[in-house]
Amino acid sequence: MPVHGQVKIRTSAEQKAARERERAEKLQLYLTEYESILNNRQLTDLFALLKQTENTLINHPDCFTLWNIRREVILKLDNDKQKEYLQKELQITQLCLKSNVKSYSCWNQRQWCLKQLKENFDLNLYQNELQLCQKFLEIDERNFHCWAYRYYLLEHLCPSSSSDIETFYDNELTFLRSTIGHNLSNYSAWHYRSKYLDKLLEHNPIRRSNLLLKEWELVLNAVYTDCSDQAAWFYLRWLLFKQLGVESITETEHIKPLEELDEIESENKWCMLALCQLWKEKKINDDKRRNYLERLANHIDTDRAAFYRDQI
Amino acid sequence: MFEGLPREYDVIVVGTGMVESILAAACARNGKTVLHIDTNEYYGAEWASFSLNGLIEWTQMQENPKIDIDPQDDNEKILPIGNPLNVFRNVELKWNIEKTNEQTTTTENESTKPITLDVLEKQSRKFNIDLTPKLYYASGGLIDLLVQSNVGKYCEFKLVSRLLFERNGQIDNVPSSRADIFNSNDISLIDKRLLMKVIMNCSSMAVEDLNEEHDIPFIEYLKKQKLNDTLCHLIINSISMVDYNASTKEGIIKAKRYLDSIGRYGNSPFLYPLYGNGEMCQCFCRLCAVFGGFYFLRFPLAGFTIDSLNNQCTGIVSTTGERFRAKDMVICNNSFLELISSNKNVIHRTVLFTNKSIQSSEKEEVTYLRLSAQNKTGIHIIEVGFGPGCAPDGFFLLYIFQESSSENTDEIIEQLLRLTGDNFTRDNILGQLTFDQVDTMSTSSSSSTLSKLIVTHGPDGSIDHDSAVEAARNLFYEIYSNREEFLARAPDPEDIIIEGTDNTDETNNTDETSTTNTATDDTLATKTSTDTEAL
Numbered sequence: 004m005p006v007h008g009q010v011k012i013r014t015s016a017e018q019k020a021a022r023e024r025e026r027a028e029k030l031q032l033y034l035t036e037y038e039s040i041l042n043n044r045q046l047t048d049l050f051a052l053l054k055q056t057e058n059t060l061i062n063h064p065d066c067f068t069l070w071n072i073r074r075e076v077i078l079k080l081d082n083d084k085q086k087e088y089l090q091k092e093l094q095i096t097q098l099c100l101k102s103n104v105k106s107y108s109c110w111n112q113r114q115w116c117l118k119q120l121k122e123n124f125d126l127n128l129y130q131n132e133l134q135l136c137q138k139f140l141e142i143d144e145r146n147f148h149c150w151a152y153r154y155y156l157l158e159h160l161c162p163s164s165s166s167d168i169e170t171f172y173d174n175e176l177t178f179l180r181s182t183i184g185h186n187l188s189n190y191s192a193w194h195y196r197s198k199y200l201d202k203l204l205e206h207n208p209i210r211r212s213n214l215l216l217k218e219w220e221l222v223l224n225a226v227y228t229d230c231s232d233q234a235a236w237f238y239l240r241w242l243l244f245k246q247l248g249v250e251s252i253t254e255t256e257h258i259k260p261l262e263e264l265d266e267i268e269s270e271n272k273w274c275m276l277a278l279c280q281l282w283k284e285k286k287i288n289d290d291k292r293r294n295y296l297e298r299l300a301n302h303i304d305t306d307r308a309a310f311y312r313d314q315i
Numbered sequence: 316m317f318e319g320l321p322r323e324y325d326v327i328v329v330g331t332g333m334v335e336s337i338l339a340a341a342c343a344r345n346g347k348t349v350l351h352i353d354t355n356e357y358y359g360a361e362w363a364s365f366s367l368n369g370l371i372e373w374t375q376m377q378e379n380p381k382i383d384i385d386p387q388d389d390n391e392k393i394l395p396i397g398n399p400l401n402v403f404r405n406v407e408l409k410w411n412i413e414k415t416n417e418q419t420t421t422t423e424n425e426s427t428k429p430i431t432l433d434v435l436e437k438q439s440r441k442f443n444i445d446l447t448p449k450l451y452y453a454s455g456g457l458i459d460l461l462v463q464s465n466v467g468k469y470c471e472f473k474l475v476s477r478l479l480f481e482r483n484g485q486i487d488n489v490p491s492s493r494a495d496i497f498n499s500n501d502i503s504l505i506d507k508r509l510l511m512k513v514i515m516n517c518s519s520m521a522v523e524d525l526n527e528e529h530d531i532p533f534i535e536y537l538k539k540q541k542l543n544d545t546l547c548h549l550i551i552n553s554i555s556m557v558d559y560n561a562s563t564k565e566g567i568i569k570a571k572r573y574l575d576s577i578g579r580y581g582n583s584p585f586l587y588p589l590y591g592n593g594e595m596c597q598c599f600c601r602l603c604a605v606f607g608g609f610y611f612l613r614f615p616l617a618g619f620t621i622d623s624l625n626n627q628c629t630g631i632v633s634t635t636g637e638r639f640r641a642k643d644m645v646i647c648n649n650s651f652l653e654l655i656s657s658n659k660n661v662i663h664r665t666v667l668f669t670n671k672s673i674q675s676s677e678k679e680e681v682t683y684l685r686l687s688a689q690n691k692t693g694i695h696i697i698e699v700g701f702g703p704g705c706a707p708d709g710f711f712l713l714y715i716f717q718e719s720s721s722e723n724t725d726e727i728i729e730q731l732l733r734l735t736g737d738n739f740t741r742d743n744i745l746g747q748l749t750f751d752q753v754d755t756m757s758t759s760s761s762s763s764t765l766s767k768l769i770v771t772h773g774p775d776g777s778i779d780h781d782s783a784v785e786a787a788r789n790l791f792y793e794i795y796s797n798r799e800e801f802l803a804r805a806p807d808p809e810d811i812i813i814e815g816t817d818n819t820d821e822t823n824n825t826d827e828t829s830t831t832n833t834a835t836d837d838t839l840a841t842k843t844s845t846d847t848e849a850l
């Protein structure tokens with residue numbers, strides 16, 4: 004092992020000290036760069052400014068001011084150069100996103116770039132962006148920045164012809180179904196599912212009863228599999244009260260399965276609350292409803308006691 | 316042939332099996348000088364993996380001629396070794412394909428020619444066939460040891476992507492995670508809830524929570540939770556993986572182990588090493604070598620030297636009379652000692668060479684199927700192919716073994732073929748290797764009459780390595796008591812400084828002093844071609 008010279012291994016104290024030194028150096032470097040950029044802001048060498056800000060942002064992607072400066076500079080360029088630099092901007096933000104996938108400024112910058120390029124709508128560009136979103140979602144399927152960006156893209160990718168739109172919505176719903184299949188708790192996926200279901204139903208009301216039946220089966224499956232997952236319960240209540248509507252809610256189809264679930268899981272607040280709301284709308288089981296609300300307020304979910312009492 | 320090799324060490328380890336290799340690494344890591352030998356020309360002993368040609372050679376294994384060595388003085392006795400390969404009995408390798416295709420049918424399409432043995436032999440190196448196939452729980456046991464000691468950076472793993480069980484006369488996927496249960500179309504809503512409830516209970520229960528309520532057999536406990544027969548079988552067979560007469564305590568502890576392991580590296584609780592299980596022994600040997608251990612394969616071992624005054628083992632002696640001394644201890648696998656010939660317990664192992672997976676899939680899978688029933692011990696079936704680098708593309712290895720052998724191989728294969736139906740038939744079996752492996756775990760170390768000789772055992776019939784890791788750890792503490800740490804984490808290159816060179820915070824990493832020349836990863840990377848890399 005040691006051929007010549009002594010070999011030492013850093014103690015944890017030494018490791019810590021080394022890390023502190025590294026951090027201090029990095030901070031010093033950043034402050035120097037930042038000051039220099041601010042000084043150069045008013046100068047005319049735009050490309051140099053872009054280069055400077057790029058170097059700093061790659062290591063510190065969350066600095067709003069520096070992204071601001073870049074936007075200022077790009078807007079000052081003439082049209083051809085602008086287009087070129089907007090494309091480059093997308094690449095730069097991608098690099099920055101590698102170090103922080105949830106950076107507000109990076110996602111914002113991407114959206115800004117697309118907005119600027121809108122006059123030259125490029126299908127390939129949007130498709131590429133969609134692919135990128137897919138990759139980011141694979142890394143973290145709950146990255147809400149990525150979801151929001153994805154839906155921004157889909158708004159613009161939505162086809163105009165009537166028959167295509169329906170396939171488009173159906174495809175999206177299939178994608179969302181598989182995402183939920185991976186992780187029931189993915190609130191973003193349920194949320195966007197509700198949005199797209201709305202759009203699909205608006206576009207083609209004939210499919211209404213069939214679609215809503217399938218949705219009900221899906222969400223019932225979800226709450227039976229994991230009765231403590233909020234995302235599914237929120238969707239269930241939305242589906243029942245906002246989509247189906249009170250008149251369409253039936254005792255056999257909707258209320259009974261929840262009552263059965265309640266029998267197995269007797270202290271589940273979500274189930275109890277959903278039942279209370281259903282019984283209220285359908286004007287049945289009033290005593291039981293009051294009893295449940297009392298129990299929720301006094302034992303099960305005392306933090307929200309006032310909320311339950313209000314409903315009695 | 317021993318020129319340059321020192322004659323004295325702190326520890327001499329005989330046999331490069333799993334337990335010995337972990338111990339050798341642990342001793343070297345703590346600064347002991349180690350000589351690690353094996354009489355075979357390969358690493359791993361009973362745990363080794365072979366190429367196809369290597370395996371064929373192994374089936375024709377030779378008996379080493381016994382050479383008697385005379386003691387060098389009155390105080391010395393010699394304990395001769397037996398043939399360590401005697402742990403294997405009834406080795407049979409049968410092929411269902413022709414040796415070679417002698418017809419010169421140039422007009423015939425290449426792809427419709429029946430496969431012949433020489434074609435497989437040409438791709439011999441693409442095979443990595445385990446003598447002792449095992450799976451690795453993602454949490455606990457060997458994986459934790461690999462991560463903790465940083466030996467993990469020497470190996471790569473694949474997730475066991477497909478877990479199967481028997482349902483209604485067919486093979487089906489095991490639903491064990493929330494996502495699996497949600498997506499299953501075969502379980503009613505109420506059953507889904509009941510199953511999830513039991514699973515969540517098992518996961519969250521601590522050993523202290525077990526009380527008299529749990530003194531009943533596991534199957535009764537599950538029935539009390541209102542699970543139907545299929546779901547009871549699912550939990551007993553594929554999640555807890557215990558016998559039908561297991562206690563509730565055992566069932567819950569093992570279920571918890573399984574469930575805790577899901578999600579750590581992916582949607583499955585098990586990993587399988589790239590290039591087969593033989594790699595594992597080599598990884599620990601590598602750590603030992605890096606910390607100064609000496610390695611000698613094909614060591615011509617005649618026996619052990621004993622100090623007859625103190626009845627103490629003092630080292631080993633070669634067939635040429637060269638002696639090597641061990642100051643602290645000699646660690647030796649019990650297959651070298653002639654005690655095992657009286658051992659009756661055997662593990663029946665089978666390796667099938669196939670050209671089709673037992674259940675077709677779009678992507679490469681590593682498959683584990685466990686079969687069991689009331690009054691029948693669990694049968695483990697592992698299928699590996701091209702994915703983990705164990706077979707050429709289009710071919711598979713099917714490992715079959717039991718915890719404690721009660722059924723014969725042909726019956727088990729019949730049972731499997733009934734389940735796979737038309738998807739996989741006898742025609743898909745190109746060759747079959749069967750052998751018996753003596754279960755040396757149940758051998759009592761009767762050589763404990765000798766001091767300074769620690770005897771280790773070989774593999775058992777279980778699916779995991781826990782017993783081997785436990786044994787290594789316990790033996791280590793037996794030798795060194797709790798003074799020493801067992802396989803402390805090896806330092807990362809950045810944290811190594813060389814004194815006498817001008818550095819304040821720089822790290823110096825010359826080749827001579829770095830402890831590794833592979834990339835440092837803090838955790839194991841499971842590389843899969845289509846799945847996301849786990850961090």
